[in-house]
Amino acid sequence: MENNFLNKTRIVLLLILFLCIMLLGYTAFGKPRTPLPIVQQQITGLVTDKQGKPIPGATVIIKGSTDGTFTNDKGVYNITATPNDVLVFTFIGFKTEEVPVENQLQLDVILTEDVTALGEVTVNAGYYTVSEKERTGSISTIKSGVIEKQPVNNPLGAMQGYMSGVNIQQTTGVPGGGYNIEIRGKNFINGNTNPLYIIDGVPFNANSLASASVSGSINNGNVSPLNALNPSDIESIEVLKDADATAIYGSRAANGVVLITTRKGKSGPTQFQATINSGMGHVSHFLELMNTPQYLEIRKEGVENDGFGSFLENPAFDFVWPDLKTWDQDRYTDWQQTLLGGTAYRTKLQLSVSGGSDQTRFRISGAHLNETTVFPGDSKYRNTAVHSNLNHRSKNKRFALNLTSNYTVETNNLPRTDLTLSAYKLAPNAPALYDDEGQLNWEDNSWDNPLAMLLEKYKTQSNTLMANAQVSYQILPALQVKTNLGYNNYQMDSYKLMPSTARNPKYGFTPENYSSQTRKRATNTSWIIEPQLSWNHQWDDASFGVLAGATFQQQTTDQTVLKATGFPNNLMLENLAAANTIEILNDGQSEYHYQSIFSRLNFNWRNSYILNLTGRRDGSSRFGSGKQFGNFWSLGLAWIFSNSLSLDENGFLNYGKLRGSYGTTGSDNIGDYKFLNTFGVSGNDYNGITLLYPTGIYNPVFGWETNKKLELALDLNFFKDRIVLNSAWYQNRSSDQLVGIPLAATTGFQSLTGNFQATVENTGWEFDLRTVNIAGEDFNWTTTLNLTLPKNNLVAFPDLATSTYANKYVIGKPLTIVKLYESLGVDSQTGIYRFRDFNDDGVINAIDDKQWIEDLAPELYGGIGNTFTYKNLSLEVFFQFKKQKAYNFYRSYPTPGYNYNMPVELYDRWRNEGDDASIQRATFGQFPGVWEAGQRQSDSNKAVSDASFLRMRNVTLSYQLPGSLSKVMDVTLYIQGQNLLTITNYGGPDPEQPRNYILPPLRQITLGGQLRF
Template sequence: MKKLSFFVRRICVFLLFYLLLSPLFSRPVMALSSSVAFQEVVSGMVTDVDGEPLAGVTVVVDGSDLGTVSGLDGAFSVMAGPDDLLVFSMLGFQTVSIPVNGRDAVDVVLEEELTQLGEVVLNAGYYTVSEKERTGNIATVKAEVIDKQPVDNPLAAMQGQMSGVNIVQNTGVPGGGFEIEVRGRNFINGGTDPLYIVDGVPFGSQSLGSNDVSRDIVNADISPLNAINPNDIESIEVLKDADATAIYGSRGANGVVLITTKRGKSGKTRFDARFSSSLGRITHFLDLMDTGQYLEVRREGIVNDGFGDFLENPGFASFWPDVALWGDDRYTDWQKVLIGGTAYRNNAQLSVSGGSEGTQFLVSGGFQDQTTVFPGDAKYQKASVRSNVNHRSGNDRFQINLSTSYTHEDNLLPRSDLTFKAYTLEPNAPELYDENGNLNWEDNTWDNPLATLEQKYQSRSRTLLANALLSYSIFKDLEVRASMGYTDYRMDSDKILPSSSRNPSLNLTPQSYSNLTTNASRRSSWIVEPQVQWKHHWDGFGLDVLLGSTFQQQTTSQLVMRGRGFPNNKLIYNMAAAEEVEALNSLDTDYRYNAVFGRVNLNILDRYILNLTGRRDGSSRFGPGRQFGNFGAVGLAWIFSKEGLFSESSLLSFGKLRGSYGTTGSDNIGDYRYLDTYTVTGEDYDGVTVLSPTGIFNPLFGWEANNKLETGLELGFFRDRLFINASWYRNRSSNQLVGIPLAATTGFPELTGNFDATVENSGVELDMRAVLLRTDRFQWSTTFNLSVPKSKLVRFDGLENSIFSDRYVVGKPLSITKLYNSLGVDPETGQYEFEDYNGDGQITFTEDRQWIEDLAPEYYGGLGNSIRWGNLTFDLLLQFKKQLGYNTIRYKAVPGYRGNSSVKLYDRWREPGDMESVQVAASGFVIGAGQGDIQRRSSAAVSDASFVRVRNITLNYSVPGLDGLDVDVYLQGQNLLTFTHYDGPDPEQTINNQLPPLRQFTLGLKIGF
């Protein structure tokens, strides 16, 4: 009976789903039934427009699973009913649907499908270029991909989407930053951030946060890019090689990221609204010891260190309250308590757009409210408004585009990230609150982790971005234009440490402890770029010439203050109430930049293309005589598919060889580094403010140089339904700007200068996209990208005698880490053993850290699939990465110390002869007992951190039959599953004691009318 009941339930469920999904089928249920009842053999021939037979054409009876494939002679036979519809499809040809109409013979002619690759326009910054004719390497992500990801930052939408672009999220807390590398790290002391251009305006990506305020904050690196709403973005292009970046000169050394926002379209006024709600949680908890395991190891460590006789002595209970006072029967999973909550995010976006053929407009606004997984009232709020107006004169000569955006962010967070506490707090630690609901200090035997919730950190950011682009066609082929932009980024943050957040046993009062630290910072910039462009086409010959100039000024200011000794905690936000106020940091800089640039593009017979770009930069960051640098590139392309040999090919629809070589540079060293500089220390001597030297005069250093070489092959098959782009590149960065440390007796910490060092980044990149199947109601397309980077320090004169000898090795990447070589545990002593490289019988920091591991990815990429069936669309993106990373040994290697740790430390050495990978337990009270600090810096702390991640899944349903109303309901998942052998929190964010990226589920609604 149970089996029968189960069977009946299965039948009922099947019928229910069939009835629910039946509207999606192209034919009704009764038609399918009649088709099955009156099937006959239908035969025929499939040919192209020239009459040549086509083999491999898929022939499907619409609405059924019946089908076949045409043979070598183009013939086919299939069972079909008289009223059925036959669907003929083949990669590279247009899909055709033919009704049977009672016939037993059907002949079909398929026409080739033209995807018009030349009409795909890419933004190259100062100019646009078709994908077919580009000579440089430009990767792009469009709005239809960005919109399917529930992210706050544009960089998050790019993860796994592009070859050569490695993006890592620093923290799972809202507002946090990202690390990005475009084809590796080029400079020894420079950053890896590319140049960001938003609607033609440079946008600073560096946070203005201060370490004095945010040293322990969960997201100290608050990203200014959060001010750019991903839902407002039309496309993101990344310029990678010299041909694409050299026109930006020194600013394009680390690549260029071009962000183009959406614009209005002509037509009736349209209103669009988007509402979504998300849930976020930790993806993976560490396997930690339970109370029994922890106390067993803890007591064993105390005994091993010779304190066993004192364990039962009440006079020594305060030394080990976890063992003597808290009890053996208490257990709390602190990961669930401190970081196991649910983060909620609600997002609303409204926009109105429209206009005439001459003038279009778009106005949009958005609001987001988000919480964290931490306990307490931490939250992140963001409100933004954006407007865009385009106008073209009646004679099409004059054009103007005006865009403005303003974003306000408010981030309220606990002062410290609770993640490290969640991993290390004793499993038998006391309750968080006492019976009266107050913070429990358990007779002053521990520091309650929730006390940090009273030590609040708050940041408020305001970002204004404005741009105007004017152009006028003097003649048919001659156009002058000017791009003008202004950005203003302000960040005010503060941190409070009230006395009530500390253990009462310290007897702290507001007057003696409470303090407030504030950071008021601002970065504003204006830019003007006049340009002139002349384009002309003759028979078989095209010439495009662009000349322009750049004038930019950027000012940055920052004031960090600290007040101490408040009358009470209620006045702690009032700096005027403090007994003592000091300036921790004061900064006021002015950066000026100007340049001239140009481009000459030759196109011969639409198949031979030459692209020349150049720029002369001037920067205020260098001394007299060193302020200007020249950069340029040459790009070549040969569209060989237009040669006579390939013109008749039905297989190869597009083929191009391209190559480029050029030089970019960098002045990314900060302002005033060539001058004698000083800073206020916040101290005084006999009533006089003390100045501390921070830089020494050196006007001789100059521009860093980055020489880029690339070759590429682009192939399109079956009328570009299958498109492959393969690239090889080599970047060599020389004349490295490095802060050379000086002896303390000089009074200066370092001297900025050029080192005769060369860094090389090379690699292979592969991008592929394909339309696997396309019918009237069904389409399946896929994308794939793969990056295999290589990096090495080619030369560094005098490296052995410099302070960098401990960090770098000639012939190895900059991303290496030097470690001790762990040999495991001595089975007789139970202590960790390490390789003694110099054979002196001692393990020393300099001589014996010779084991080298490279923590940069060996390869990485992404695989995306998009399937549309009627009104239902399914998208899936898989991200993968082959790499090494720090494991849990990195932060704790010795069992028995106070504080919880990985359960792997439970399997430890106990007696002579044991063959274990973990040393004997120790209490932590004896200095030098065990080799834990060395083990944490050894090869044992590095392991495989490769992964395959379900980065994004989207299921979207477009509701049909609503006249004049577009309604989409969607379900999105971000960071859903990660397949890895890595045992840490997250394989991409290996052991940094910060909250890992969250798994998110989003339910949303889009309405347009």
């Protein structure tokens, strides 16, 4: 597709790239430069703590230079230096040590613990790095030490509860499923909250290619591509939140940025590491449902209340109410235990090798994961990943090359249907699953056997390749040219098989008239090129840095959905050629082009006053001519008043920083080709000619969404960094909302994509606290706490009252509200739910009487963790908490008496005139007004209740074996627990996953060991 797109800008960007290449070539092959001083001796040594334990990964740098190395897994380092040099030893959590070389060839160092050595902490901000002390932006970080101690398959699972301003919800307890993430709230009316994911400098499309039409309810069509990234290969995850941190990513950063950095090799002897763990998972909480006597009592009562009691004695109606007439009236089956009470086994094995010299370092790892479900059967999820990294730096330290690749194969062979809904709703006296011959029991065709769903085969195989290269050259001491090159390829091949044997024989289905195969093949491919120039100079009192670059990115999505029906027999279901009919349900390809230029200016005066100025100009192919460009910028300021005011080192306050930022980001996240006339294949033909139908209307005038971000923050350290408190207030305002503007039905279209002049505001407070409670010779205790107080508000919405959004949104209220009926309880005379008639017209309807408002977004959320260490023993306990509301059992079970089981709360129902009850009369759906009242009750304020919780999310107890064995190899044994305990008043399956038809997150116990040699 040609849009006469970005011609002049493309020429300028290509010239920048050409200039960078020419400079690189000239400095690499041009006239020789003055050689660096020749080193005179090789220094080696061991870095340990006070207990004599080696410190792997400690940094060893020659003072006054950039030459340095790292200690290996045994704490050993090697470096070349002159006798006049001074070696600087640093490691996070320990005080910096400076040791003169002199004539020593063996130089061992003992580091003293200083768990909040803030100046040595470096934060990844994407295009650049910055020290924790000098950052002006809002960046939350989680390191590998926390990530690897959680039995999760997805990086987002490791982040739950650990970061302020980041709200993550697991969508299902089935392996391979996805997560929902919001960074500082919901910005856009279209519901999109997806952040930008950057893996090793390369954007990654985390949108699922799965389809609910193929996968069914097993993961709700949400198979997360991030499952392809092995959490054990991650070094750190940073989340960029405010304008100063995100504006350099421009239009892609409206919902924040998640930076994922994978592990790299360290110099030293070749090291091998093997990790194996095995765990078991169970559903942590079952609903309290009715037993057989309670269920049958209410069922019969419902039939009698509706005036059909005499039919219970008529054999002609046996097929209508088999649970009341033909099934065993004394039988009881705990279907939750039967269908969800199994054990999900999880086994993971990972091997890695790393090492290298000061110039060239490498790391290669391979991991295999096998995980089953709690459902009956042998379904499983498998993941095999290979990760590699190669770092090389020339001897003169000018040229650097970093190559990283990750290849993952996922096989998801699960039942197509989540059995959770069946477990909750099956009658407790339903028949046995198998007959006397071990075959599926249909009980005279009187029920749908839930295990028949296991015959509906569903399988997904995903192949993901992530590769990137970073090439840099130090042209001058202060000038560097760098290029990021990235390539991603994500392929998913999924299919479902629907055999006729999976349905009740009474329907008379055969392979010829029912059996089908639906297959989806989808590919997402992207590449990116980002040339950059950076210049940094240090004067006596000031430092100045400039970063300039460009981005060239292309993404292509190709997908085909086929449905084959009519097979000679079910054995040939996987053979498309055997089908009578093959139809194309979806077949299309889309391309997305994205180009930009960006720059960042940084000024630091006396390490006290810091200024950041960032700008970016983006061009997107998702907009029409004249609307393709967007400009985004930010200003960040910081005052480290502890430096400028010369605070007493022995005072209670030893570090203080006041910072703030303001700027804009944007969004083009609306899909491809929305500004064009688009058409689809109807599936019909006319005289052999395939017919098309219009799917979209031409609208070239809509443009970028805009998000204006403001933040003020205060960072304080007390008692020599024993207490670290970071607090921030933020305000994000989003406008020019890209939504589907509703159209009249006479147009033939439901909506027109355009900019809607509604404004959404997110404000909030974030607090991060870290304390060192005890720091002794043998025993240490640290605590971390994060707390977020978010608030969402629809500030403006023109003509809301006359729009189709009138029943969904209210100006001055959050986007996350639901408008409900106000329930007035049960009428004691009729036994039917009553509701408030807000306009007193004598009629209850959704337009006028849904005036009760509840907000389902969290009022606050966060986490608190404690780490205890005693010599070689370590215990880490982390709790997650939320204050929120959610739908309760009324949402799905408002009325007793239907032919499915219900929570035991519905047993306390209205029975006779004058009864004071909270549950209306039993019915099987025939009494006038009862069904309608039940539907309104499920959509009333009674269907929402408190769902706040305190959850013991992670517990890890680890022990490193001491003695002679540790001199040869390091052996660590550990036990992990996840979701062990949840304290809540919520009566549903899970307060964080309140939907009654989705398997909730499991409680898991994992045993493992790690061996390094």
